Amino acid sequence: MVQGKGMRILANSVLTLLAAFAILPIVLLLIGSFTDNTTALQEGFSYFPSKLSGEAYRYILDQWTTIGKGYLNTILISATGTAVSLLITAMFSYGLAIRDLPGRGIIMGILLLTMLFNGGIVSQFFVYTNFIRVKDTFFALLVPNFLLNGFNVILVSNYFRNNVFGGILEAAKIDGASEYRIFWKIAVPLSVPILATIGVMTAIGYWNDWTNGLYYLSARDGKQYYTIQLILNEINNNVNFLASRAAEMGLTLDTSSIPSTTVRMAIAFVGILPVLVAYPFFQKYFVKGISVGGLKG
Amino acid sequence: MTENKRKRQARRIIQYLPIYIMMLPGLIYLVINNILPMFGVIIAFKNLDFRKGILFSDWAGFENFRFLFASGEAFKMIRNTLGYNIVFIVLGIIMGVAVAILMNEVRSKLALKAYQTFILIPNLMSFVIISYLVYAFLAPDTGLVNNSILEPLGISGISWYTKPEYWPLILTIVNMWQSIGFTAIIYYSTIIGISTDYYEAATLDGASKWQQIKNITLPLLKPTIITLFILNVGHIFNSNFGLFYQVPRNQGMLYETTRTIDVYVYNALMNNNDYAMSSAASVFQSFVGAFTLIAANMIIRKVRPEDSLF
Numbered sequence: 001m002v003q004g005k006g007m008r009i010l011a012n013s014v015l016t017l018l019a020a021f022a023i024l025p026i027v028l029l030l031i032g033s034f035t036d037n038t039t040a041l042q043e044g045f046s047y048f049p050s051k052l053s054g055e056a057y058r059y060i061l062d063q064w065t066t067i068g069k070g071y072l073n074t075i076l077i078s079a080t081g082t083a084v085s086l087l088i089t090a091m092f093s094y095g096l097a098i099r100d101l102p103g104r105g106i107i108m109g110i111l112l113l114t115m116l117f118n119g120g121i122v123s124q125f126f127v128y129t130n131f132i133r134v135k136d137t138f139f140a141l142l143v144p145n146f147l148l149n150g151f152n153v154i155l156v157s158n159y160f161r162n163n164v165f166g167g168i169l170e171a172a173k174i175d176g177a178s179e180y181r182i183f184w185k186i187a188v189p190l191s192v193p194i195l196a197t198i199g200v201m202t203a204i205g206y207w208n209d210w211t212n213g214l215y216y217l218s219a220r221d222g223k224q225y226y227t228i229q230l231i232l233n234e235i236n237n238n239v240n241f242l243a244s245r246a247a248e249m250g251l252t253l254d255t256s257s258i259p260s261t262t263v264r265m266a267i268a269f270v271g272i273l274p275v276l277v278a279y280p281f282f283q284k285y286f287v288k289g290i291s292v293g294g295l296k297g
Numbered sequence: 298m299t300e301n302k303r304k305r306q307a308r309r310i311i312q313y314l315p316i317y318i319m320m321l322p323g324l325i326y327l328v329i330n331n332i333l334p335m336f337g338v339i340i341a342f343k344n345l346d347f348r349k350g351i352l353f354s355d356w357a358g359f360e361n362f363r364f365l366f367a368s369g370e371a372f373k374m375i376r377n378t379l380g381y382n383i384v385f386i387v388l389g390i391i392m393g394v395a396v397a398i399l400m401n402e403v404r405s406k407l408a409l410k411a412y413q414t415f416i417l418i419p420n421l422m423s424f425v426i427i428s429y430l431v432y433a434f435l436a437p438d439t440g441l442v443n444n445s446i447l448e449p450l451g452i453s454g455i456s457w458y459t460k461p462e463y464w465p466l467i468l469t470i471v472n473m474w475q476s477i478g479f480t481a482i483i484y485y486s487t488i489i490g491i492s493t494d495y496y497e498a499a500t501l502d503g504a505s506k507w508q509q510i511k512n513i514t515l516p517l518l519k520p521t522i523i524t525l526f527i528l529n530v531g532h533i534f535n536s537n538f539g540l541f542y543q544v545p546r547n548q549g550m551l552y553e554t555t556r557t558i559d560v561y562v563y564n565a566l567m568n569n570n571d572y573a574m575s576s577a578a579s580v581f582q583s584f585v586g587a588f589t590l591i592a593a594n595m596i597i598r599k600v601r602p603e604d605s606l607f
Contacts, residue, residue, distance in 0.1 A: 007506040011402035018396065019415035022478065025430040026418065028441060032433050044444025045433045092323025095316045102309065103317075107324065114331035117587040120579035121559075122566055123337020124330075126351060132329055148326050179315035208423035211538065215567065232425045233543075240546055261439050268429040275421050283414060290417075290479055291486035 026272070033057070033266035040262050056266035059259065067231065067267060074207060074227040077141045081206040085147045086199050090191070092148065093156035094183055097165065115150035125215055138225055140216035146205055152198045155292060159194040160187060197292065200285040207275060228271045235264055341580035345572045361577035370561065371578070375534075378557040381465075381541075382533045385472055389529070390522055392473065393480030397518075398510055400481065401488045416478035424539025431471060431544050461553040464545060468555065471544055472537070480525075487521040488514060520601055527600075531593030534558065534586045558582045 032045040036053035043050060060067055095101060096108065118124075124144065134140045164187050172182050188195070210229040217225055219234070226234070238258050259267065279286075337351075344357040365371050396416070403409045422430075434441045435457040443454035457463060495513045504512070536557035545555040547564070558578055565575035 004506055007402050008404060011399040012408065014399055015396070015403065015408075015412040015416075018477070019412050022416045022419050022474065025434070025474070026422075028433050029430055040439050044436075044439045045441045046445050047441075088322045088326060091319040095320035098313075098316065101313055101316060107320065110324070110327060110332070113335075114327055116590060117335060118331065118583055119334030119337045120576075120583040121562055122572070122576040122579040123340055124334040125566060126337050126340060127329065127333045130351065131333065144330065147330070148323050153323070179319075183319065204421060208421075208426075210423060210425050214563075229423050229425050232429065236425070236428060236543070236546060240548070261436075265429065265433060268426050272422060272426055276418070279414075279418070279421065283417075286417065286421075287413065287482060290420075290482045 029265055029269050033262060033269045035262055035265075037260045037262045045265075053262075056260070056262040059263050060266055060270060063259075067228070067270065069224075070226055070228040070231040071270075073141075073225055074229070077138075077227060078203050078206040081142050081146055082199055082203040084142070085202045086195055088148050089152050089156055089198065090188060090195060091183070093153045094160055094187055096153060097157040097160035099161075111150050111153060121215075128216060135216050136218055136222040136225075140222065141206075141209070141212050141225060141227065144212050144216065146202065146209070146212075152202075155198065156191065156194055159191050164190045197285045197289045200282045201289040204275070204286070228267075232264075232268055232271060235259060235267070239264075338576075338580045338583065340572065341576040345576075357573070361573040362581065365574050365577040365581070368574075371581075373553065374556050374558050374561045374578070377541075377554065378534060378536050378559075381468065381472075381536065381557065382529070384465075384469055385476075386526065386529045386533075388469070388473060389476065389480050390526060392477055393484050394515075394518060394522065396477060396481035397484035397488055398514055400485050401514070402506075413478070413482065416481065418478075419475045420479050422475070424537075424543040427471065427475065427539070428543040428546060431467070432546070435467070458546060458548050459550045461551045461555065464551055464554045468540060468544060472540055475540075483525065484518060484521060487518055491517050523600055524597060527593045527597050531590035532586070533589055534582050536560075538563065 028045060028047060031047055031049065032040065033056050034052050034054065035045065035049040036051040037055060039049050039051040039053075096104065096111070098104065128134050128140075128144055132143075134143055168186055168190075169182060172186055177185075208229060210227070210233050213222070213225070213227065213230040214233065216222070217230065235258060242258065258264075340351060341361055342357060342359070343351065343354040344360070345351065346354045349355075400409060400412065403412065419427075432440070435443075437443060437454060437456045437458065440457070442457075447454055455463070457467070491514065495517075496509055499509045499513060536559050538557075538559040541555055541557045541560045542563060545551045547560070548555075552560075559582075562575050562579045562582070565571040565578065569575075
């Protein structure tokens with residue numbers, strides 16, 4: 001058993017190091033956001049800055065119209081997206097779970113085809129800009145990519161078949177309850193565990209997404225829909241643009257038009273804070289989502 | 298008889314009508330989001346002219362692909378995409394399995410929960426945020442590495458965002474940092490499914506921990522490892538756009554080692570409006586990607602039929 005104990009000590013030490021490795025960069029972001037800006041420019045970001053300051057957060061509060069709007073958009077899109085996605089996915093999966101549904105084979109075929117082959121981002125871009133025009137609307141963030149995916153459908157549909165169909169459902173049918181009633185009053189409440197799991201994954205997906213905005217919101221007409229991620233992305237672009245211009249012209253960087261380096265760190269931290277705060281509450285579903293979804297995702 | 302059958306059929310359709318209505322939004326979405334873009338691949342074979350519209354533009358045959366591959370850029374981005382994927386797949390298996398096995402050795406429930414919680418946090422971050430984290434370390438002027446590590450050692454600061462030679466290492470570290478928790482959890486969920494009887498019997502027979510890992514855990518993990526490996530190989534022509542676009546901050550000077558197919562397609566489409574090249578690269582990726590996925594699935598079906606995707 002001595003060996004077992006040695007193994008346990010090894011496991012705990014390695015995992016402690018890994019846990020530290022995982023969060024230390026985020027700690028640097030937090031400390032960086034509380035570093036005095038002049039100190040940051042002189043000494044660089046450090047875990048032990050010589051001077052702390054709340055200046056960056058005061059700036060954010062002053063600029064709250066922009067950043068608050070981004071926050072509001074993020075919350076709005078995450079809530080709407082998750083709700084719509086869950087509804088569409090649950091209804092679609094419910095039908096697919098019925099084995100003797102006429103036409104089920106064809107629908108299943110379409111679903112599998114979408115899981116196997118995609119037309120690529122360029123043709124998707126043309127569909128969403130030329131046929132279904134989502135560009136510079138709220139739908140730009142909502143519709144492309146996230147509303148329904150084949151893997152979730154198969155997951156939910158298996159859950160319906162294994163854990164919901166049978167007993168009560170048949171009884172309700174015999175009692176003459178309508179299909180809608182059965183779906184809402186019986187099937188959905190009974191599948192809360194799987195719906196919560198894919199709901200958490202979808203919500204995180206929407207919260208963190210910046211690609212839809214990158215493709216379908218232009219800086220000129222789509223800005224009112226910018227989420228916190230897109231604001232951060234735009235700041236990155238501006239910093240890069242100014243840096244390359246300065247390098248080209250042999251000038252020093254004129255950063256007066258972009259937020260200072262500590263403010264940028266503060267905005268980034270504000271962007272992840274809600275996820276970190278909510279994390280303990282959804283962790284169970286998140287871990288479950290990974291272990292059921294990982295294998296075939 | 299036929300009368301009866303027709304009646305039954307009619308009754309079934311009426312019975313299932315609400316179901317079809319419920320499935321309709323999902324079906325419409327699949328058509329818009331997935332099926333229409335499949336037809337969109339014709340763009341790659343067209344000489345796109347917006348005055349004529351996509352459908353009526355002149356056919357270009359394989360011209361767009363010829364240009365793409367003649368440019369020499371195709372080779373580099375395919376090399377980068379495949380190269381990073383191979384490294385990520387191999388490291389992902391080794392580190393993921395190792396971390397999962399270590400998790401299984403932890404006896405304290407609280408400690409285990411804490412480890413899982415922490416190592417999954419990077420997975421909650423978007424790559425925009427991750428680019429800020431990396432920038433805090435690597436910024437030439439304010440970065441931690443140049444100021445607090447290299448300078449005290451007497452080494453002058455490195456301009457990380459203009460030196461492509463460092464990026465294979467940087468991107469590998471960032472990728473492992475972000476994904477290791479996720480991968481480890483998948484393997485760990487297989488390990489906790491292994492019956493404790495095996496380990497108890499082995500302990501009674503005097504097997505050491507290492508022998509138990511080698512002779513029980515690893516063999517029982519093998520199916521999961523193989524499945525995950527083959528699935529990853531099936532996606533080997535795809536890259537994580539966020540990792541390769543946001544983390545190197547889309548710096549042209551780094552393209553040599555950071556530009557994958559996805560990054561190329563984005564820049565060609567959105568920044569250069571080069572529809573010929575971007576659609577050729579994108580369609581190339583779709584076709585080759587579908588081919589490798591089908592091939593990978595065929596292999597899974599041979600090795601582990603119950604894990605095949607279709």
